[in-house]
Amino acid sequence: MEKVISTDGTPIAYDRLGEGPAVVLVCGGSVDRLSNAPLAALLAQYYTVYNYDRRGRGDSGDAEVYAIEREFEDLDAIFAVAGGSAHLYGTSSGAALALLATAAGRPVNRLALWEPPYIIEGTRERPPADTASIYRDFIAAGRRDKAAEYFMAEVVGLPAEFVASAKASPWWPAQEAIAHTLAYDATVMGDYSVPEEAIKAIHQPTQVLTGGAAWPWMTRGNEKVVELLEDGSHVVLADQQHNVDPAVLAPALKEFWS
Known part of the structure; x- marks a missing residue:
């Protein structure tokens, strides 16, 4: 590196x-x-x-x-x-x-x-135009888990059972660790x-x-x-x-x- x-x-x-x-x-x-x-x-x-x-x-x-x-x-x-x-x-x-x-x-x-x-x-429902703000609010409230969950469930559209299993997986802490960058990608994607x-x-x-x-x-x-x-x-x-x-x-x- x-x-x-x-x-x-x-x-x-x-x-x-x-x-x-x-x-x-x-x-x-x-x-x-x-x-x-x-x-x-x-x-x-x-x-x-x-x-x-x-x-x-x-x-x-x-x-x-x-x-x-x-x-x-x-x-x-x-x-x-x-x-x-x-x-x-x-x-x-x-x-x-x-x-x-x-x-x-x-x-x-x-x-x-x-x-x-x-x-x-x-072709499908778009995420809210203020998605970046939604992520930032979760992060400011100390809810990195909610930011990651919102990305998977509401933006990607993954089934609830997949999201539930993801939260119990060994790699979930890594998702929370970079959850603040979800707002960055939402900014890139715009609407x-x-x-x-x-x-x-x-x-x-x-x-x-x-x-x-x-x-x-x-x-x-x-x-x-x-x-x-x-x-x-x-x-x-x-x-x-x-x-x-x-x-x-x-x-x-x-x-x-x-």
């Missing part, structure tokens, strides 16, 4: 693996860089992989006030140690962050997005609508990857993103759910980045 200092002084931790063209991995909500570690290990056979902890997670620092622009600056710091530019991969809400960062002019060579969770009107203007500002080759067993609303949202891209493609990975198998995903990314 190494660290780089972001523009506002926040230390950002990352693992560097392999040799070859630079690749940066962005994790999604309720997880840290460990969630991308198996994928990073597979990609390291062909690339120099930079797998980093987004601010507020894992071994990275944080700031008192959150803004999406600070996450862009964190990526700037990672791109700098990667040699100035890189391929970029993001998963779930991390895919939305990667998309927005690319649209804002970050030095991305090729952009790959795994199931950005945008919601097309009428969960497709960010059309941002997508139209992306000129790099971009691939959206979706699981063959994805929720129908997820598939439709991903298709809409591809429709709006200047140079976009859509790949469906058979039988994959949102928690994609790295052994299936890695070859698809290699083919695209090659």
